Amino acid sequence: MFGFGKKKGHTLGLDITSSSITVAQVEKTKLGCELTRYASIASPPNTVREGLIADPETVGAVVQECIMQAGVAASGSPPVVNTVVPGQSVVIRLMPVPIGMPPDELADVVTQEAINHVPFPLKEANLDWSIMPTTERTDPDGVRRVDVILAAIQKTLVDSYWRMCESAGVSLGRLDISSFATIRALSFAGYLDQSDQLIMSVNIRQEATDISLIRNGMPLFTRSVLLGLETLGEAVARSLDTSFDDAVRMLPSIQLFGMASVDQRTGQAAQIVRTVFGDITDEVGRSLEFYRSQVGEVKIDQIVLCGPACRVPQLDEFMSNRLNIPSTLANPLRTLAAGSTAVPEGTAAMETMVTGCAVDPAWAPVITVDLDLNKEGPSAGALEGLAARPTVRIVEEETPWFLPAFGGGVVAAIVVGGLWLYFSQFDAPHKEAEVNRLVIQIGDEKKQLTCLAKLREDNALLLKKKLLFDGIVRYGHPWASVLQTIADSTPEGVQLKKVTVLSTTVKIEGQAADFAKISVLAVSLGESPFFSASSISAAKRDIQGDPRVIGFTVTAHLQTAAIPGQAAAEQPRASMR
Numbered sequence: 001m002f003g004f005g006k007k008k009g010h011t012l013g014l015d016i017t018s019s020s021i022t023v024a025q026v027e028k029t030k031l032g033c034e035l036t037r038y039a040s041i042a043s044p045p046n047t048v049r050e051g052l053i054a055d056p057e058t059v060g061a062v063v064q065e066c067i068m069q070a071g072v073a074a075s076g077s078p079p080v081v082n083t084v085v086p087g088q089s090v091v092i093r094l095m096p097v098p099i100g101m102p103p104d105e106l107a108d109v110v111t112q113e114a115i116n117h118v119p120f121p122l123k124e125a126n127l128d129w130s131i132m133p134t135t136e137r138t139d140p141d142g143v144r145r146v147d148v149i150l151a152a153i154q155k156t157l158v159d160s161y162w163r164m165c166e167s168a169g170v171s172l173g174r175l176d177i178s179s180f181a182t183i184r185a186l187s188f189a190g191y192l193d194q195s196d197q198l199i200m201s202v203n204i205r206q207e208a209t210d211i212s213l214i215r216n217g218m219p220l221f222t223r224s225v226l227l228g229l230e231t232l233g234e235a236v237a238r239s240l241d242t243s244f245d246d247a248v249r250m251l252p253s254i255q256l257f258g259m260a261s262v263d264q265r266t267g268q269a270a271q272i273v274r275t276v277f278g279d280i281t282d283e284v285g286r287s288l289e290f291y292r293s294q295v296g297e298v299k300i301d302q303i304v305l306c307g308p309a310c311r312v313p314q315l316d317e318f319m320s321n322r323l324n325i326p327s328t329l330a331n332p333l334r335t336l337a338a339g340s341t342a343v344p345e346g347t348a349a350m351e352t353m354v355t356g357c358a359v360d361p362a363w364a365p366v367i368t369v370d371l372d373l374n375k376e377g378p379s380a381g382a383l384e385g386l387a388a389r390p391t392v393r394i395v396e397e398e399t400p401w402f403l404p405a406f407g408g409g410v411v412a413a414i415v416v417g418g419l420w421l422y423f424s425q426f427d428a429p430h431k432e433a434e435v436n437r438l439v440i441q442i443g444d445e446k447k448q449l450t451c452l453a454k455l456r457e458d459n460a461l462l463l464k465k466k467l468l469f470d471g472i473v474r475y476g477h478p479w480a481s482v483l484q485t486i487a488d489s490t491p492e493g494v495q496l497k498k499v500t501v502l503s504t505t506v507k508i509e510g511q512a513a514d515f516a517k518i519s520v521l522a523v524s525l526g527e528s529p530f531f532s533a534s535s536i537s538a539a540k541r542d543i544q545g546d547p548r549v550i551g552f553t554v555t556a557h558l559q560t561a562a563i564p565g566q567a568a569a570e571q572p573r574a575s576m577r
Contacts (some may be wrong), residue, residue: 002129002377005565006229007170008078009077009078009080009539010025010037010063010072010079011025011079011080011081011082011173011358012067012070012079012080012082012170012357012358013025013073013081013082013083013354013356013357013358013359014023014027014063014081014082014083014354014357015042015083015084015166015351015353015354015357016053016059016063016083017047017048017205017206017207017308017510018043018047018048018051018206018207018230019041019042019043019206019229019248019308020040020041020042020043020065021040021043021062021066022038022039022040022060022349022351022354023037023038023039023040023066023067023070023081023354024037024038024354024355024357025037025038025070025072025073025358025360025380026336026355026358026359028363029337031337032335032336033188033335033336033337033359033363034336034337035336035343036223036344037070037071037072038070039063039066039067039069039070039071040066041065041066043059043062043423044058044059044062047059047062049089049176050086050088050089050202050207050208050239051085051089051205051206051207051208052085052086052089052157052160053160053161053164054559055210056160056161056163056164056166056167057164057167058167059164059167060163060164060165060166060167060168060381061167061168063081063164063165063167063168063170064167064169064170067079067170068385071337072432078169078171079170079171079323080170080171080172080173080517081165081168081170081172081173081175082173082174082175082357082358083096083161083172083174083175083176083179084175084176084177084181084357085153085157085161085175085176085177085237085373086176086178086205086207086208086224086236087177087178087179087208087210087222088208088226089153089154089157090117090151090152090153090177090373091112091119091150091151091152092149092150092151092222093113093117093149093178094148094149094150094220095109095110095113095148095150096139096146096147096148097109097145097146097147098143098144098145099136099145099146100144105507106148108453109148110127110129110148110150111127113150114127114150114152116370118152118223119470120154122152124154124155124156125152125153125154125155125377126152126153126154126374126375126376127150127151127152127374128150128371128372128375129148129149129151129371130145130149130369130370130371131146131148132146132147132149132218132369133146133367134215134217134218134367135147135218137162137219140237141457145233145494147218149219149369149371150550151177151373152167152373153373155376155378155379156379158175158311158373158376158379159379159391161175161374162336162377162378162519165287171375173374174357174372174374175330175373176214176251176356176357176371176372176373177200177371177372177373178202178203178205178210178224178353179210179212179219179222179224180200180219180356180368180369180371181353181356181357181549182203182210182212182353182356183214183217183219183346183356183368183369184356184359184364184368184487185306185330185332185352185353185355185356185359186199186201186304186306186330186352186363186366187217187365187366187368188332188333188355188356188359188363188364188365189230189256189330189332189333189334189355190334190335190337190365191302191304191330192214192216192217192236192365192366192368193365193366194301194359195216196215196216196278196300197301198214198220198298198299198300198301199213199214199215199301199302200212200213200214200284200300200302200303200304200325201214201303201304201305201306201330202280202284202290202301202303202304202305202306202307203306203307203352203353204227204228204229204280204305204306204307204308204309204310205228205229205307205308205309205353205408206223206229206230206308207226207228207229207230208224208226208227208228209224209225209227209228209280209283210222210223210224211223211224211225211283211287213287213288213300216366217364217366217367217368218368218369218530219369220291220456221290221291223287225280225283227279227280227283228307228308229248229277229307229308229309230244230545231276232248232251232273232276232277233247233248233251233270234247234307235272235275235276235332236250236251236269236272236273237470239268239269239272240265240268241451242270247269248267248448250265250266251311251312252311252312252313252346253266253274254266254269254270254273254312254313255270255313255314256273256274256277256312256314256315256318257314257317257318260556270295273306273312274318277312277315277318277319278286278322279309281318281319281322281323284303284319284321284323285322290370296318298454300325301326302325302326302327303319303320303323303325303326303327303328304327304328304329304330305319305328305329305330305349306329306330306332306349306350306352306353307350307352307353308350310329310330310350310562311346311347311350311472315329316329317544320543326543327355328347328350329349330349331348331349332348332349332351332352332355332356333348333355334348344560346442349455349531351356353530363390368401369520379407379545391536398531420474428505436489444549448492457497457568464507470518479501481530482506482530483499485525485528485530485531486499486506486556488524489524489528490521490528491517491520491521492517493511493513493528494510494511494518494521495510495511495512495513495516495531496509496510497509497510497511498509500511504557504558505555505556505557505558506555506556506558507537507553507554507555508521508525508554508555508556509551509552509553510551510552511542511549511550511551511552512549512550512552513548513549514550514552515539518536518550518552519536521536522534522536522554524554525554525556526534526556529557529559530560531556531559532557532559533556533557534554534555534556534557535555536552536553536554537553537554537555538552538553539551539552539553540552
């Protein structure tokens with residue numbers, strides 16, 4: 001039933017989430033590593049909860065269909081699938097041990113550590129551990145030590161993956177952890193090539209976010225927080241009173257920076273998205289501060305973002321600005337020789353997990369942690385439950401109660417038929433007509449309310465225009481002179497992109513190569529007769545583009561006499577004097 005000696009069928013990466021089931025195959029060819037097979041299908045509702053399989057049989061059927069769509073032949077040896085479990089469902093411990101410890105003694109130490117920290121009996125757990133060679137060091141006591149990473153998961157969770165594979169007709173290969181599969185994919189894509197760099201990976205998954213600090217391919221710190229794409233979609237859906245799927249479909253059109261959206265719903269959704277991403281960014285900052293409290297001050301060289309939440313544009317800029325750390329979106333397929341066109345454009349960062357499952361750990365240029373929570377296989381109970389097939393035996397015997405029961409059934413059918421005839425022919429048409437009348441009445445009243453709301457908006461707009469025109473006709477205002485002053489005050493080497501005139505201020509946005517010239521612009525505006533004060537409200541170098549270019553915003557406050565509304569208010573007081 002299960003292939004314990006893993007057969008030489010196709011080896012596939014499998015990523016199962018509450019929104020999609022994705023299969024990918026990466027193979028080594030003459031051209032290099034290629035994405036040879038890829039397919040993704042939406043997950044059936046309520047079959048995957050909190051990243052874990054809730055309905056193995058239904059998920060297995062979808063996995064089988066996904067493998068067929070990917071082009072894997074049904075004949076021959078069954079495919080072997082490598083997949084992941086969410087980090088929040090696994091107990092992970094780092095422990096230092098002396099270098100050169102005998103294997104049996106190391107096994108005893110790891111077992112004792114598991115007894116002390118695993119919150120469920122070890123007989124109900126699958127364990128695996130791995131030595132992290134790049135963490136070798138000499139501690140202050142003079143002893144050479146290396147870190148060992150331990151992972152433990154409940155057997156019942158592993159059994160659900162075996163049942164899913166049984167339904168799909170495949171063999172279960174490596175069962176990895178989401179955060180470690182992410183690290184493997186980033187190493188494969190070349191993000192961890194530079195030695196001694198401290199990289200932070202932030203994988204915003206469907207139900208949670210995995211945060212890892214990585215040096216030389218090894219996780220120094222891992223943490224999962226229960227904030228993810230589901231949190232984002234549910235918040236937007238509640239705010240806009242729409243479905244979760246519609247809220248998720250809106251995310252690629254949301255702008256985290258720039259001018260407010262003309263569409264009111266999109267602008268409202270953008271505010272919610274900024275709030276949720278702000279919470280995730282705060283958790284990333286707290287994780288970093290906790291790590292610093294343990295080891296001292298450290299510098300993060302780069303944050304690499306991945307996961308399904310990366311469908312929101314400008315997420316890397318958002319996190320970079322909040323944490324003041326360079327951030328980038330991951331592309332785990334960037335080192336592939338060919339075949340990446342199978343993945344929809346703009347979704348590469350979302351395929352980090354399945355890439356980490358599909359690639360062989362030996363292919364990564366930097367060694368990463370290689371744990372397998374499936375080494376012990378399924379539990380005996382799981383095999384017995386899958387092997388058992390219920391037998392149904394039909395026994396014919398006399399039924400003396402048949403005739404009375406049949407007569408009672410006929411009477412009940414007649415009563416039910418009479419009730420149905422009454423409701424369908426008499427009562428239902430009358431109620432249906434009444435419902436239709438109410439629907440039409442409600443529709444007419446909604447139209448009237450819409451018209452009244454439109455009239456109210458038009459009246460408010462006309463009132464604003466009247467006030468503006470009154471100020472222009474009665475008192476006038478020197479806007480042309482104000483704009484000419486801005487033009488005259490702009491030194492060479494400063495390029496203006498946008499001038500926004502508000503009620504009491506003027507915002508000037510542009511770019512320059514010299515910060516001193518931006519200061520000259522601000523000072524010149526402050527000394528002009530049309531402005532009472534001027535200051536630089538924002539200045540930032542373009543890290544993603546040309547780092548020599550500085551984007552800036554200068555805010556200048558208008559003199560009272562240059563503001564039409566306030567000039568009108570002060571005119572009567574001047575005549576009284």
